[in-house]
Amino acid sequence: MPDYTYQNLIRENLNQLEKQKKMNALSTCFFTHLFHLNPELADVLDGDVMMLHRKFANTMATLKNIRYLDKISSAIEAMALRHVGYGAEIQHFTAFRQALLNALQELLAEYFTASHQEAWQKTFDAVADIMQRVMQENPRLTQKKTIAMTQKTHLLDDIGGTEKILAVHQRFYDAIYNDTYLVGFFHHRSKRELIEKQTEFMVAAFGGENHYAGQPPAFIHMHMFITKEMSDIRTIYLKKSIREEGLSDDIAQRWLAIDHTFHASIEKKSVGECVMRALFQQPLTVKKPDDYQAPMDHT
Numbered sequence: 657m658p659d660y661t662y663q664n665l666i667r668e669n670l671n672q673l674e675k676q677k678k679m680n681a682l683s684t685c686f687f688t689h690l691f692h693l694n695p696e697l698a699d700v701l702d703g704d705v706m707m708l709h710r711k712f713a714n715t716m717a718t719l720k721n722i723r724y725l726d727k728i729s730s731a732i733e734a735m736a737l738r739h740v741g742y743g744a745e746i747q748h749f750t751a752f753r754q755a756l757l758n759a760l761q762e763l764l765a766e767y768f769t770a771s772h773q774e775a776w777q778k779t780f781d782a783v784a785d786i787m788q789r790v791m792q793e794n795p796r797l798t799q800k801k802t803i804a805m806t807q808k809t810h811l812l813d814d815i816g817g818t819e820k821i822l823a824v825h826q827r828f829y830d831a832i833y834n835d836t837y838l839v840g841f842f843h844h845r846s847k848r849e850l851i852e853k854q855t856e857f858m859v860a861a862f863g864g865e866n867h868y869a870g871q872p873p874a875f876i877h878m879h880m881f882i883t884k885e886m887s888d889i890r891t892i893y894l895k896k897s898i899r900e901e902g903l904s905d906d907i908a909q910r911w912l913a914i915d916h917t918f919h920a921s922i923e924k925k926s927v928g929e930c931v932m933r934a935l936f937q938q939p940l941t942v943k944k945p946d947d948y949q950a951p952m953d954h955t
């Protein structure tokens with residue numbers, strides 16, 4: 657098929673999603689699949705919901721404009737070089753491609769025909785080939801190994817596996833539900849379910865098997881006005897729960913370092929940073945009780 661036909665098919669899909677105001681839904685679905693397929697990518701594609709949507713929109717704009725590949729390949733080469741700087745790696749493309757195809761399939765359903773699928777695959781592969789070649793020729797001099805990634809080594813085993821994490825989270829959510837301030841976020845939420853979800857999520861974040869099928873934290877919390885103060889209170893409970901389960905201070909530090917990598921995508925400086933899911937949804941705000949007693953950090 658000539659590449660302009662591919663471009664038309666891609667445009668048809670994207671125009672339809674734009675008309676139905678479903679581009680953010682596509683992006684949400686993409687990141688949910690992406691981080692499920694490869695949780696480590698949350699370290700590379702980080703940021704809050706608006707930043708993630710913007711990064712996704714940039715990728716779509718590129719794929720939408722691919723026509724005469726030979727003429728624009730120098731632009732793609734330059735983009736690939738920038739990606740080396742972002743910490744993107746050759747092996748990341750597999751999950752990226754799969755997540756994109758899954759998200760398109762889910763949102764477009766019958767409009768994602770076999771021809772559309774072929775158009776996306778061929779276009780993605782053509783761009784990815786150029787990007788991967790450039791990345792191969794220009795390896796990163798220093799690996800983007802964050803502190804959290806180093807802390808992750810053997811952490812799951814050192815903690816004592818999934819059961820231990822579950823026990824920590826039981827203590828942790830008991831404490832959160834007893835906190836007169838933070839509990840405001842959790843009314844009507846099933847504690848049991850949160851304990852299980854949080855456990856699945858952290859097992860994956862520690863490098864274990866990924867059974868977490870929910871949305872990434874940036875999306876889950878996007879409408880919640882969570883301040884740094886609240887996040888710090890939460891950290892105190894988490895640290896206490898880890899220590900009370902008999903785990904060492906070293907393990908607590910390594911656990912918290914990984915937990916911390918998600919804070920920037922959740923914390924907000926003003927209520928205006930909240931992003932709503934639906935048109936008439938209100939930001940979720942919680943008022944500090946006048947007689948609030950913050951937990952003490954004894955460690």
Ligand code: HEM
Pocket residue numbers: 697700701702711714715718719735738739742743744745748749752780783784
């Ligand atoms: C066909 C595949 C891809 C395309 C067309 C694409 C396109 C883009 C574009 C156009 C941008 C905007 C910034 C710029 O132009 O430099 C961007 C940003 C970004 N991309 Fe990609 N990308 C692709 C694959 C990937 C992969 C596999 C990763 C690694 C997981 C990745 C990670 C990133 C990151 C981290 C940014 C954000 C940079 C920042 O604003 O901080 N991309 N991408």
Ligand code: HEM
Pocket residue numbers: 838841842845850853854857870871873876877880882886887888890915918919922
């Ligand atoms: C003060 C900080 C935080 C508050 C107030 C908060 C609040 C909440 C609330 C209310 C929910 C339930 C959402 C719902 O059922 O609709 C939730 C779910 C969740 N949160 Fe947080 N959160 C905080 C920090 C974090 C952090 C740092 C992480 C990651 C390390 C995280 C990971 C999760 C996960 C995995 C879920 C389960 C999502 C699901 O049901 O699929 N949260 N959080």
